[in-house]
């Protein structure tokens with residue numbers, strides 16, 4: 001028989017055998033049938049190559065090699081596919097009731113808030129939420145923000161009813177309620193939505209989320225504050241994050257301390273995200289002001305405490321790669 005015909009015949013036979021093997025999964029047997037050293041069909045054909053004339057060798061050498069490679073690859077691939085099917089599709093029982101479809105997931109903000117809550121619960125904090133419609137007293141006065149402070153201005157605050165009822169401008173209002181209504185020791189975190197009189201754009205919204213915390217007890221010092229913030233930031237970012245602390249002014253604390261992390265995008269060399277500073281401010285904190293404690297009915301001669309607060313929206317945007325804050329609150333689907 002002509003050599004080419006034999007090659008074609010072997011190829012056809014192999015394809016038939018491969019089809020059958022795909023059903024029974026016995027790929028090892030198929031391999032042996034064609035490639036066993038002593039009696040494999042393709043092996044025997046290849047063994048004939050040295051016996052051919054020089055001209056035939058040139059012609060059929062590549063053809064034989066091609067046949068061998070094609071068959072081996074076909075067996076290998078079919079075997080892998082077969083294994084995948086076995087794993088993903090074990091015996092299907094069509095009589096079982098169908099599983100309910102799983103749709104939706106937690107909002108990124110909710111995910112982050114829950115992670116943080118778990119972290120602080122582990123360290124003995126309670127999680128407190130409170131009203132979003134607040135009085136001027138709890139939102140400003142008890143936090144050492146005097147009547148003429150710029151933050152109380154109409155420009156920043158959304159009033160529900162002038163002059164006393166407003167949409168809280170920070171979750172520190174929860175802090176002042178907790179300090180007023182509880183006796184130390186106090187360890188509480190307060191996640192929540194806050195409101196400002198701002199026009200929405202890519203990075204600002206008229207409402208956003210804050211995460212604050214407050215600790216009051218005997219003998220609380222800056223050292224406790226710093227250790228808490230350090231542990232927390234390591235948890236939020238990673239354990240080898242570089243951070244620095246700076247003196248800052250906030251009316252409800254004294255002294256105030258801002259915490260920066262080294263920009264994770266440029267490792268401190270400067271980029272658009274950090275506005276070429278190399279550092280990103282992530283959190284404000286400080287020792288609770290003497291007057292704040294006093295106005296909330298806690299004796300500042302006996303107790304001291306610290307508080308911190310941070311915006312959550314930017315953090316969530318960075319973490320999930322969300323370029324526009326309005327996406328966090330918009331109902332529409334966005335495909336990019």
Ligand SMILES: [Zn+2]
Nearest residue numbers: 263266271274
């Ligand atoms: Zn940077």
